[in-house]
Amino acid sequence: MNLRELSHTEERLVEGHRLCAGCAEPIIARQVLMGTSKPVVVANATGCFEVSTSNYPFTSWNVPWIHTAFENAPATISGVEAAYNSLRRQNKISDEVKFVVFGGDGATYDIGFQSLSGAIERGHDFLYVCFNNEAYMNTGIQRSGATPKGASTTTCPSGTCTPGKKEFPKDLTRIIIAHDLPYAAQASPHNWKDLVEKSRKAFEIPGPKFINAISPCPRGWRHDGSQTIALSKLAVETCVWPLYEYENGEWRLTGESLRIAEGKKEKRPVMDWLNSQGRFKQLTKGKFSPVADEIQQNVDKKWESLLKLSKM
Amino acid sequence: MANEGSSSLPAGGMIIEAGSSKKYKTGEWRAQRPEVDKEKCTDCLTCWIYCPDNSIVVKDEKMVGFKYSHCKGCGICANQCPVKAITMKEEGVE
Amino acid sequence: MSEPMAINGDMAIAMAWKQIDPDVVAAYPITPQTIIVEAFSDFVANGEVNTEYVCAESEHSALTICVGASAAGARVATATASAGLAFMWEMLYVTASMRMPIIMAVANRTLSGPINIHCDHSDAMGGRDSGWLQMFGENVQEAYDNTIMAFRIAEDMRVRLPIMTCLDGFIITHALERLEMLDDKTVKDFIGPFKPVRPLLDVKVPTTFGPLAMPDYYYELKYQVQTSMEAALDVAKKTMDDFAKVSGRKYKLVEGYRIEDADYVMVAMGSTAGTMRYVVDQLRAQGRKVGALKVRLFRPFPAADVAKLLEGKKAVAVMDRAMSPGTGSPLYMDVLQSISRMKDPPRVSNYVYGLGGRDLIPGQLTEVFEEIMAGKGERINFMGVRK
Numbered sequence: 001m002n003l004r005e006l007s008h009t010e011e012r013l014v015e016g017h018r019l020c021a022g023c024a025e026p027i028i029a030r031q032v033l034m035g036t037s038k039p040v041v042v043a044n045a046t047g048c049f050e051v052s053t054s055n056y057p058f059t060s061w062n063v064p065w066i067h068t069a070f071e072n073a074p075a076t077i078s079g080v081e082a083a084y085n086s087l088r089r090q091n092k093i094s095d096e097v098k099f100v101v102f103g104g105d106g107a108t109y110d111i112g113f114q115s116l117s118g119a120i121e122r123g124h125d126f127l128y129v130c131f132n133n134e135a136y137m138n139t140g141i142q143r144s145g146a147t148p149k150g151a152s153t154t155t156c157p158s159g160t161c162t163p164g165k166k167e168f169p170k171d172l173t174r175i176i177i178a179h180d181l182p183y184a185a186q187a188s189p190h191n192w193k194d195l196v197e198k199s200r201k202a203f204e205i206p207g208p209k210f211i212n213a214i215s216p217c218p219r220g221w222r223h224d225g226s227q228t229i230a231l232s233k234l235a236v237e238t239c240v241w242p243l244y245e246y247e248n249g250e251w252r253l254t255g256e257s258l259r260i261a262e263g264k265k266e267k268r269p270v271m272d273w274l275n276s277q278g279r280f281k282q283l284t285k286g287k288f289s290p291v292a293d294e295i296q297q298n299v300d301k302k303w304e305s306l307l308k309l310s311k312m
Numbered sequence: 313m314a315n316e317g318s319s320s321l322p323a324g325g326m327i328i329e330a331g332s333s334k335k336y337k338t339g340e341w342r343a344q345r346p347e348v349d350k351e352k353c354t355d356c357l358t359c360w361i362y363c364p365d366n367s368i369v370v371k372d373e374k375m376v377g378f379k380y381s382h383c384k385g386c387g388i389c390a391n392q393c394p395v396k397a398i399t400m401k402e403e404g405v406e
Numbered sequence: 407m408s409e410p411m412a413i414n415g416d417m418a419i420a421m422a423w424k425q426i427d428p429d430v431v432a433a434y435p436i437t438p439q440t441i442i443v444e445a446f447s448d449f450v451a452n453g454e455v456n457t458e459y460v461c462a463e464s465e466h467s468a469l470t471i472c473v474g475a476s477a478a479g480a481r482v483a484t485a486t487a488s489a490g491l492a493f494m495w496e497m498l499y500v501t502a503s504m505r506m507p508i509i510m511a512v513a514n515r516t517l518s519g520p521i522n523i524h525c526d527h528s529d530a531m532g533g534r535d536s537g538w539l540q541m542f543g544e545n546v547q548e549a550y551d552n553t554i555m556a557f558r559i560a561e562d563m564r565v566r567l568p569i570m571t572c573l574d575g576f577i578i579t580h581a582l583e584r585l586e587m588l589d590d591k592t593v594k595d596f597i598g599p600f601k602p603v604r605p606l607l608d609v610k611v612p613t614t615f616g617p618l619a620m621p622d623y624y625y626e627l628k629y630q631v632q633t634s635m636e637a638a639l640d641v642a643k644k645t646m647d648d649f650a651k652v653s654g655r656k657y658k659l660v661e662g663y664r665i666e667d668a669d670y671v672m673v674a675m676g677s678t679a680g681t682m683r684y685v686v687d688q689l690r691a692q693g694r695k696v697g698a699l700k701v702r703l704f705r706p707f708p709a710a711d712v713a714k715l716l717e718g719k720k721a722v723a724v725m726d727r728a729m730s731p732g733t734g735s736p737l738y739m740d741v742l743q744s745i746s747r748m749k750d751p752p753r754v755s756n757y758v759y760g761l762g763g764r765d766l767i768p769g770q771l772t773e774v775f776e777e778i779m780a781g782k783g784e785r786i787n788f789m790g791v792r793k
Contacts, residue, residue, distance in 0.1 A: 043474065055617065055620070057617075062612055064608075065613075066474065066615040067617070068470055068474070069496060069497060071466070072467060072470040075468075076474040077474060078432075078467075078471045078474065079432065079474020079477075079482075082432065082458040082460050082471060083430050086458035086475075087479065087480060093479075093607055095609060097609060
């Protein structure tokens with residue numbers, strides 16, 4: 001697979017959307033949607049991506065697309081898929097259609113978690129893609145269950161008494177894997193080859209699939225819009241966001257994470273990550289800098305655990 | 313300027329013209345604009361895969377320019393071009 | 407037409423669904439609706455329906471799954487009650503404004519707290535501003551008939567709004583009564599095939615459903631729900647007339663009983679309507695000029711029909727099986743609105759009753775009539791509460 005071949009795919013998400021300059025979400029979405037040439041129906045949870053691509057009377061969607069509410073995109077697609085099964089069974093339709101859901105970390109980790117868990121347990125055939133920008137960005141950068149420890153958000157701001165979020169984030173990818181679904185993965189938009197391959201694989205596997213993509217946010221993370229791809233790569237290089245997949249009970253590292261585990265690439269210190277974004281600046285020196293050490297220890301602990309699981 | 317009456321709008325808020333956001337020129341947001349030196353460009357299409365706004369124009373697998381009607385000037389293309397063929401210039405300045 | 411059978415309200419609805427064979431049913435169990443979903447599950451397990459049956463993990467998801475399925479082009483039905491309906495509250499508005507014609511049976515049960523599984527109308531009342539049509543049935547036969555008519559009314563192209571068919575929890579849902587079913591072909595012909603509008607699964611016409619609408623468009627899009635509601639009055643009337651032709655059972659949006667020459671009228675919905683007519687007969691036998699008004703269609707509220715029936719009456723008692731603390735109850739307020747332009751309107755009193763399944767005894771209704779006939783009673787009264 002190379003970019004020249006991919007450049008012939010029809011764009012399912014078009015320009016004119018209202019996402020911020022440098023937002024990772026449309027980059028991720030375009031790559032995911034290159035994973036199948038079959039017709040798709042998209043369900044979208046409330047959030048930046050949804051409001052920015054469907055501002056009446058404009059739509060950035062060239063494919064059937066539905067938004068109903070915030071906490072229920074997986075249930076929405078469950079209904080579309082149930083109708084598909086029913087109408088196919090009754091020979092009322094014959095096209096093969098793929099189902100994909102987009103939601104932010106708010107919709108996926110927190111308010112919509114029940115809906116995702118239920119849809120996976122029921123075994124619906126869909127691919128769920130989480131844009132993880134680590135906070136409720138659309139409503140103004142408030143903390144979510146995905147917000148990293150020490151990060152400053154508007155509901156856990158850094159002040160004189162506390163540096164930011166006190167808790168480590170949920171490891172949602174592993175929680176989803178505990179459902180023992182057919183396929184789950186972590187991905188990053190800088191490694192388009194890895195993301196598109198994962199998407200292709202996911203679309204071909206029947207049943208529920210989950211891809212969690214790190215999604216840098218210039219506004220919320222306080223970085224320049226031009227750095228979005230560079231930062232998504234840094235997340236992987238520091239092992240803050242490892243690239244891996246889970247398929248049929250087996251864990252596999254991929255991309256840069258695989259090379260780091262094989263000793264072919266340097267594992268960069270978390271401080272490089274903390275220094276790159278304004279939301280962590282209170283951890284880089286002064287009284288809150290011990291939190292940076294706690295973060296490094298946590299990243300290392302989770303990396304070791306992942307190495308064990310992938311038998312490296 | 314919205315002026316359609318309720319009875320003339322499709323039911324339930326559905327938008328029936330796919331991709332109609334192309335009519336909304338986000339290029340007007342721009343504070344800086346990308347420019348490409350085609351002598352340096354290798355048509356690797358890295359800029360194309362990373363553009364959030366479908367604003368890298370590709371014809372026959374070659375990078376032929378930018379869609380200035382919609383480019384928001386984020387600078388990811390310039391930042392990621394492996395041969396530094398793209399530079400960002402201040403918008404509105406000759 | 408089949409042999410009459412003894413069956414409870416929940417089962418009657420499941421049987422109606424079986425005959426209609428919706429493409430998708432997604433539901434979550436809650437007392438007293440559970441018999442509907444359990445009975446229907448049996449039909450699915452025995453291959454007696456084509457329905458794709460989804461056991462949702464919550465009511466909010468159940469209604470959402472129904473919306474996704476309806477938008478995809480499927481005919482959809484579901485059922486809930488009480489807290490389940492309350493949990494869906496956000497999605498009630500979304501369903502109506504997205505114009506998804508979903509048919510939902512509501513086994514009227516009160517809202518917590520305290521937690522109570524018995525009948526009152528507070529659950530349905532919570533959805534009265536959402537844009538859903540609401541029909542109330544008096545007994546098992548009406549629960550069945552309303553369900554069949556509901557599909558045709560909701561799916562009509564001039565309406566395309568979701569509809570709640572309400573039946574009193576336990577009183578109708580669990581009580582064995584006489585039911586005459588229509589035969590399968592009559593039901594199928596009466597409802598006809600489902601006609602989707604630009605369904606998601608028609609990938610050749612890619613449509614965006616559920617957009618963001620700013621203040622420059624929201625009002626116009628919401629107003630569509632109002633105009634469709636207005637159209638629903640005629641559609642409902644015509645559907646009931648057509649239903650009479652195939653069933654022999656004549657239904658109206660609101661029905662007067664011995665009302666033409668009555669001076670004093672009682673208004674009620676649901677199973678209470680039967681008790682109401684019984685009390686009217688007793689008082690009429692004593693020469694008292696009383697009558698009853700039963701409301702079958704609650705949303706849209708048939709204001710013109712109600713005003714016509716209450717024209718010239720001296721006093722009206724509106725029986726509400728729901729409370730609006732601090733003001734008049736829902737049915738009372740709707741009756742007041744209907745007669746607000748009348749030149750010489752009757753004196754209307756609100757009687758809240760039966761909350762949390764508190765039993766209604768005919769003698770209590772007799773006392774209500776006595777009170778309004780004597781010109782006594784407050785504007786808002788709470789019948790049967792120990793103060």
